[in-house]
Amino acid sequence: MALSLRSAFRKVWLTLSSVKTGVILIILVVIFSAAGTVILQRPITDPDDIQRAYSPAMLRFLDATGLTDVFHARWFVALMIMVSLSIIAASVERFPNAWRYFSRPYKSPDDNFRRVLPTQAHIPVANEEVALDAAERAFKHFGWKSEHIVRTSNFSLFSERHRISEMAVYIVHASLLLIFLGGIVDALYGWKGYLMLTPGSASNQVEMKTGAMHNLPFSIRCDAAGEETYKDGTPKKYWSKLAVVEDGKEMSSKEIVVNDPLVYNGVRFYQANYGRTGKLDKLLVSVTPGKGINGEKREISLSMNEIVALDADTKVQLAEFIPDYVVQDGHVYARSNDVVNPAAHLIVTSEKTNKVVNVWFPAIPGIAENDSSPYILEPKDLKTGVFTGLEVSHEPGQWAVWAGVVLMALGLTFVFYVVHTRLWVVPVTDEEGCTTLWIGGSANRNRDAFEVTFKRFVDQVQKELAEFAAPHKPAASVSRTTIAGR
Amino acid sequence: MARAKVEQHPATGMTLVVMVGLSIAFLLFIAFLNVVKSGNIVSEANLLYAALVFYAGAGALYLGFGVTGTESYIKFASVATWAGLVANTAAVAHRWYEAGHPPFASLYEMLLSFVWTLAALTLVAEKRYGVKVIGTVTMPVAIVGVVLMQLLRSDVRPLVPALQSTWLHVHVTLAMLAYAACALSFALAMMFLIQDKVKTEVFLAATSVFTVGIYAAVLSRFERWGGFNVTAWDAENKAEVFISRGVRLFVTIPDLGWLMLLVFAAVAAPLVFYILATVRKHEGFLSVANRAVFISILLQSLALVFFLLRARDGRYPSLDAEGLYPTSLAASPFILAGLVGGIFANLLYLLLLWRRDDLESHLPDADALDRITYKTICIAFPLLTLMIAAGAYWANRAWGSYWNWDPKETWAAITWLVYAGYLHMRITRGWRGRRAAYFAILGFGVVMFTFFGVTYLLPGLHAYA
Numbered sequence: 017m018a019l020s021l022r023s024a025f026r027k028v029w030l031t032l033s034s035v036k037t038g039v040i041l042i043i044l045v046v047i048f049s050a051a052g053t054v055i056l057q058r059p060i061t062d063p064d065d066i067q068r069a070y071s072p073a074m075l076r077f078l079d080a081t082g083l084t085d086v087f088h089a090r091w092f093v094a095l096m097i098m099v100s101l102s103i104i105a106a107s108v109e110r111f112p113n114a115w116r117y118f119s120r121p122y123k124s125p126d127d128n129f130r131r132v133l134p135t136q137a138h139i140p141v142a143n144e145e146v147a148l149d150a151a152e153r154a155f156k157h158f159g160w161k162s163e164h165i166v167r168t169s170n171f172s173l174f175s176e177r178h179r180i181s182e183m184a185v186y187i188v189h190a191s192l193l194l195i196f197l198g199g200i201v202d203a204l205y206g207w208k209g210y211l212m213l214t215p216g217s218a219s220n221q222v223e224m225k226t227g228a229m230h231n232l233p234f235s236i237r238c239d240a241a242g243e244e245t246y247k248d249g250t251p252k253k254y255w256s257k258l259a260v261v262e263d264g265k266e267m268s269s270k271e272i273v274v275n276d277p278l279v280y281n282g283v284r285f286y287q288a289n290y291g292r293t294g295k296l297d298k299l300l301v302s303v304t305p306g307k308g309i310n311g312e313k314r315e316i317s318l319s320m321n322e323i324v325a326l327d328a329d330t331k332v333q334l335a336e337f338i339p340d341y342v343v344q345d346g347h348v349y350a351r352s353n354d355v356v357n358p359a360a361h362l363i364v365t366s367e368k369t370n371k372v373v374n375v376w377f378p379a380i381p382g383i384a385e386n387d388s389s390p391y392i393l394e395p396k397d398l399k400t401g402v403f404t405g406l407e408v409s410h411e412p413g414q415w416a417v418w419a420g421v422v423l424m425a426l427g428l429t430f431v432f433y434v435v436h437t438r439l440w441v442v443p444v445t446d447e448e449g450c451t452t453l454w455i456g457g458s459a460n461r462n463r464d465a466f467e468v469t470f471k472r473f474v475d476q477v478q479k480e481l482a483e484f485a486a487p488h489k490p491a492a493s494v495s496r497t498t499i500a501g502r
Numbered sequence: 503m504a505r506a507k508v509e510q511h512p513a514t515g516m517t518l519v520v521m522v523g524l525s526i527a528f529l530l531f532i533a534f535l536n537v538v539k540s541g542n543i544v545s546e547a548n549l550l551y552a553a554l555v556f557y558a559g560a561g562a563l564y565l566g567f568g569v570t571g572t573e574s575y576i577k578f579a580s581v582a583t584w585a586g587l588v589a590n591t592a593a594v595a596h597r598w599y600e601a602g603h604p605p606f607a608s609l610y611e612m613l614l615s616f617v618w619t620l621a622a623l624t625l626v627a628e629k630r631y632g633v634k635v636i637g638t639v640t641m642p643v644a645i646v647g648v649v650l651m652q653l654l655r656s657d658v659r660p661l662v663p664a665l666q667s668t669w670l671h672v673h674v675t676l677a678m679l680a681y682a683a684c685a686l687s688f689a690l691a692m693m694f695l696i697q698d699k700v701k702t703e704v705f706l707a708a709t710s711v712f713t714v715g716i717y718a719a720v721l722s723r724f725e726r727w728g729g730f731n732v733t734a735w736d737a738e739n740k741a742e743v744f745i746s747r748g749v750r751l752f753v754t755i756p757d758l759g760w761l762m763l764l765v766f767a768a769v770a771a772p773l774v775f776y777i778l779a780t781v782r783k784h785e786g787f788l789s790v791a792n793r794a795v796f797i798s799i800l801l802q803s804l805a806l807v808f809f810l811l812r813a814r815d816g817r818y819p820s821l822d823a824e825g826l827y828p829t830s831l832a833a834s835p836f837i838l839a840g841l842v843g844g845i846f847a848n849l850l851y852l853l854l855l856w857r858r859d860d861l862e863s864h865l866p867d868a869d870a871l872d873r874i875t876y877k878t879i880c881i882a883f884p885l886l887t888l889m890i891a892a893g894a895y896w897a898n899r900a901w902g903s904y905w906n907w908d909p910k911e912t913w914a915a916i917t918w919l920v921y922a923g924y925l926h927m928r929i930t931r932g933w934r935g936r937r938a939a940y941f942a943i944l945g946f947g948v949v950m951f952t953f954f955g956v957t958y959l960l961p962g963l964h965a966y967a
Contacts, residue, residue, distance in 0.1 A: 053956070274900060
């Protein structure tokens with residue numbers, strides 16, 4: 017029983033680690049991701065648009081299968097987990113072999129290896145030691161390190177470069193897993209919300225996408241916010257001056273713009289939105305004394321509900337501001353919160369006579385009593401309040417993602433551009449007592465380029481040999497050299 | 503046979519060079535007159551025009567080389583490409599100086615950079631790898647690019663806040679390099695298939711499917727009773743007309759739809775005959791199919807001419823609003839690119855049909871092409887990876903999240919996965935040759951969809967390109 021369980025596990029493991037499974041999983045991810053871009057997705061589409069786009073039955077089906085929110089559906093997450101498992105299994109399955117290759121380099125080739133190696137050359141030589149010396153000088157000529165391999169029966173030379181290249185694939189796979197890990201951590205522990213502030217206000221309540229509130233352990237205060245536009249009116253810059261307040265102390269402050277957020281304790285505040293609140297900030301009013309009152313014409317500034325004394329007896333108060341007014345049945349109503357058709361209501365009171373005058377800007381007929389006011393009031397300018405919309409996010413896993421990206425760039429560089437090359441130089445003496453210098457080479461990728469390098473190395477060895485042998489005899493051996501290419 | 507003929511009459515070898523030279527001289531003369539009239543030499547439009555002239559000359563010479571195999575054409579074609587590249591570089595520099603940021607902010611600017619990269623890579627492929635006829639494929643693409651640029655909005659527009667980031671430039675530069683490398687791998691894979699003795703009729707089928715696809719997409723604008731919908735164009739603001747946010751106003755050009763339908767039938771005909779030939783195993787249908795290709799090219803040219811004549815300007819009624827609205831070629835760059843691309847693909851097929859032997863003798867051998875295709879993808883893949891990473895980093899700074907599953911992001915990931923699949927199959931399964939070539943072609947198809955298709959078919963945050 018235990019055995020069959022083990023074999024079943026083994027079978028599952030082998031299936032998971034096969035390239036075929038990997039490719040099938042990749043194809044599935046591709047198909048479902050593509051579906052997720054074609055079918056309207058709930059998180060990024062207006063609900064009404066989805067209602068309009070699909071018939072009710074179709075929409076029920078899409079919702080039930082999770083196709084309207086593919087990237088957050090359980091089965092998509094399961095698929096991504098399968099992909100991760102497949103990468104892990106494939107890497108673990110192949111790693112020991114590669115590790116053996118990496119940790120115990122094959123330095124002394126045997127007869128069989130020498131026979132089958134595709135890239136090799138033979139140079140007939142007179143003396144073993146002289147030949148090895150020449151080869152060593154050739155290595156030095158190219159600046160490659162070589163080591164003497166001593167076996168019971170023979171000496172040989174071995175040189176290799178960039179062995180790390182054998183591990184590169186695992187670096188890439190590990191980096192991909194690291195990125196996934198970051199994504200999973202963010203999916204589990206990360207959150208994203210929205211915070212709206214008006215200049216001067218502070219808050220620690222972030223509204224999540226779901227509508228729930230998230231309380232931050234510190235509050236964020238907006239000191240100022242504004243926008244700049246190009247000459248043609250297109251927006252150039254939105255900015256907000258923010259400060260972090262914790263336990264009554266200001267911990268940090270920064271002027272943020274789009275593309276440059278404020279980060280505090282792993283929580284990021286982005287400039288996402290900017291606009292007018294429809295609430296009044298300041299109303300500038302020119303005051304001209306009416307008949308029978310002494311005084312100069314002047315300007316006063318009023319904010320909401322503020323009372324300003326015009327003289328010892330008369331006071332004015334800004335009582336109402338309606339950003340978009342409409343008059344119905346003798347009453348003033350607000351139509352919207354956009355400042356398109358504003359109206360302001362001021363109350364002028366005289367303490368002595370107890371006279372109350374309702375002044376309206378503009379003078380709405382039937383309601384405004386502008387003419388009976390002791391001072392002639394005229395609106396000069398009106399400043400409405402602004403708000404800044406902050407996208408707030410907490411992504412604890414993003415560091416794993418960035419680390420993964422850097423690791424992947426490194427791994428891919430090794431995979432594609434760093435080649436593990438090996439060269440063996442072995443003097444071989446056959447039964448008749450003739451000695452040949454066997455030179456073999458291998459590269460784990462980009463073999464055509466390596467063959468050129470290999471030929472240059474062999475040529476160099478011959479040159480070194482010829483130089484050494486020159487006083488004794490001409491290098492006749494050169495012509496008998498054979499280079500068996502791939 | 504054809505080569506022997508050329509060798510017998512070396513004089514004919516020079517005819518094309520002289521003709522192309524004269525045309526370039528003539529066009530430059532006209533340009534010179536324009537310059538004199540406007541009194542402004544180094545305007546971007548002039549530089550682009552010069553680039554267009556040189557690229558067109560180079561394209562003609564590369565095609566001439568493909569057809570006749572005359573070696574001297576290549577030299578002149580290279581010189582013309584160099585000249586075009588110089589003009590193109592000047593245009594890029596001018597734009598950069600004018601706008602104050604690298605030219606990556608709009609589709610127009612990206613096409614400018616893309617064409618530059620393509621021309622540069624063509625010269626690299628030619629000089630470094632000896633793939634001489636590559637210009638036959640890439641130069642016409644460059645020409646289509648420059649023509650498209652003439653139609654797209656080209657005024658320097660200020661950057662909206664989200665685009666004011668160094669990461670944008672990093673992201674887009676990487677994207678352009680990666681896409682150009684993918685385009686090159688596609689061209690090389692096609693050449694491999696030619697060298698690998700893939701039957702000519704398979705290319706016929708591929709070309710027909712491609713063209714049928716184009717006209718199927720074009721016919722999505724077919725309106726009842728033979729009309730053809732194009733976007734209305736506001737000439738004053740140089741912009742498309744919108745009814746509401748994201749909804750374009752379409753005007754209907756009467757009767758043009760019938761012509762498009764007719765051409766659709768004509769481009770489908772070769773495919774039908776090809777299928778008949780394979781199902782019935784009757785070779786006779788193939789020669790009929792080849793003739794049908796010829797007819798379809800004529801009809802496609804007719805469709806292009808009529809489209810140019812009717813959609814260039816003029817006022818047409820709309821189904822969505824009362825009155826007549828103007829349109830312009832600038833409002834339909836993708837239809838235009840599709841029509842030109844279809845003709846171009848079919849012409850390439852004819853080139854293959856008639857001059858296959860010459861082409862084969864001038865291309866590197868299949869093994870070399872296979873290796874170079876792989877190497878190009880080895881360059882493209884890390885670039886794609888970095889492009890996605892830079893995009894994610896930028897998104898994290900601009901929108902507060904490194905991955906939004908936005909259609910553009912998702913399709914970039916799909917592209918990445920397809921090329922990752924290619925590399926795995928090649929390295930672990932030893933896929934070489936044809937299967938690898940088909941995979942490379944599929945990869946480029948996905949790249950094109952990500953670049954153009956997603957922008958125009960799927961909505962999302964990534965609205966800049």
